[in-house]
Amino acid sequence: MRIVLAGGAGFLGSHLSDLIISRGDSVVCVDNYITGRQANVAHLLGHESFELLEADICGDFSVDGDVDAVMNLASPASPKDYYEFPIETLDVGSIGTRNLLELAKANDATFFMASTSEVYGDPSVHPQTEDYWGNVNPIGERSMYDEAKRFSEALTFAYHRKHDVAVRVVRIFNTYGPRMQPTDGRVVSNFITQALRGQALTIYGDGLQTRSFCFVEDEVRGFLALLDSDETGPINIGNPGEFTMLELAELVNELTGNAAGIIYEPLPSDDPKQRQPDITQAREKLGWEPTIDLRTGLERTIPHFAEVLGL
Ligand code: UDP
Numbered sequence: 001m002r003i004v005l006a007g008g009a010g011f012l013g014s015h016l017s018d019l020i021i022s023r024g025d026s027v028v029c030v031d032n033y034i035t036g037r038q039a040n041v042a043h044l045l046g047h048e049s050f051e052l053l054e055a056d057i058c059g060d061f062s063v064d065g066d067v068d069a070v071m072n073l074a075s076p077a078s079p080k081d082y083y084e085f086p087i088e089t090l091d092v093g094s095i096g097t098r099n100l101l102e103l104a105k106a107n108d109a110t111f112f113m114a115s116t117s118e119v120y121g122d123p124s125v126h127p128q129t130e131d132y133w134g135n136v137n138p139i140g141e142r143s144m145y146d147e148a149k150r151f152s153e154a155l156t157f158a159y160h161r162k163h164d165v166a167v168r169v170v171r172i173f174n175t176y177g178p179r180m181q182p183t184d185g186r187v188v189s190n191f192i193t194q195a196l197r198g199q200a201l202t203i204y205g206d207g208l209q210t211r212s213f214c215f216v217e218d219e220v221r222g223f224l225a226l227l228d229s230d231e232t233g234p235i236n237i238g239n240p241g242e243f244t245m246l247e248l249a250e251l252v253n254e255l256t257g258n259a260a261g262i263i264y265e266p267l268p269s270d271d272p273k274q275r276q277p278d279i280t281q282a283r284e285k286l287g288w289e290p291t292i293d294l295r296t297g298l299e300r301t302i303p304h305f306a307e308v309l310g311l
Helices: 011-022 038-044 079-084 086-107 143-163 187-196 216-228 245-256 280-286 294-309
Strands: 002-006 026-031 050-054 069-072 110-116 167-172 201-204 210-212 235-237 242-244 262-265
Touching (some): 026 038, 038 050, 079 086, 079 143, 086 110, 086 143, 110 143, 110 216, 143 167, 187 245, 201 245, 245 294
Parallel strands (some): 167 235
Antiparallel strands (some): 210 242
């Protein structure tokens, strides 16, 4: 398969590029580097199955040759990043997604949309099943991301119903691993960076809010299981292991030997109180489930941060 991968130089996109190439398929990586980085795919440059195209999918861009699948991973995805780029986030979820759907349609290719657990907002159903419609504040501080992804899902299904485009929609839960940016503001990046520097870890709010963290290699394996299936989704791909931020902080401090403890800072508005994927569909329809628990995944991630930070 020749796969156009938008956002291919991002954290998830670069790991997905690796997996696609390792199984013998090829990648046309499209990125505008708003949050992605060429360094994430530097090891793939020159590989015969890897093409790199610097372009904004919201603007004019074209891909020559046959295309078998179009995968849309393009978007700022960390809260810190989408707070900084709110309009770009809405544009990429609307105009960018539409341009990629047109590309898929023109090539009779399968379209894969990377959606998010954020479509569930601050969920009142727990764990989250795919049939839950969510609890999203349409004008809240996270709305540029939540609503962009919800719009992307709607547009994807409109092309599927109106134009018969083959589609796959994945809802991604919190993912971590090597190549996360130490400065992206996410909880895993912040905690590991702080711990390696011997600083207290910053807990926002009371630390009793939960997230469920999936190691990146498990996550991207799930993407290809969905792509290869006949399922449209939406389908949750995430690790159901659920932790409070206090538990995460304790684990990071233990694994890094950090004795500086924790400090409390204000909770950002509309911060979801709980999040855990129900992955029954992924298990039953895709035969996928995660294999790497949080402790193991953090043990693999911490050395990457130490190297990047020179610590
Ligand atoms: N968080 C925290 N300390 C930090 C960064 C984040 O306690 O230094 C909290 C944040 O308020 C949220 C959770 O950790 O409740 C996950 O935040 P993140 O930005 O990683 O992802 P989200 O799931 O909110 O998109």
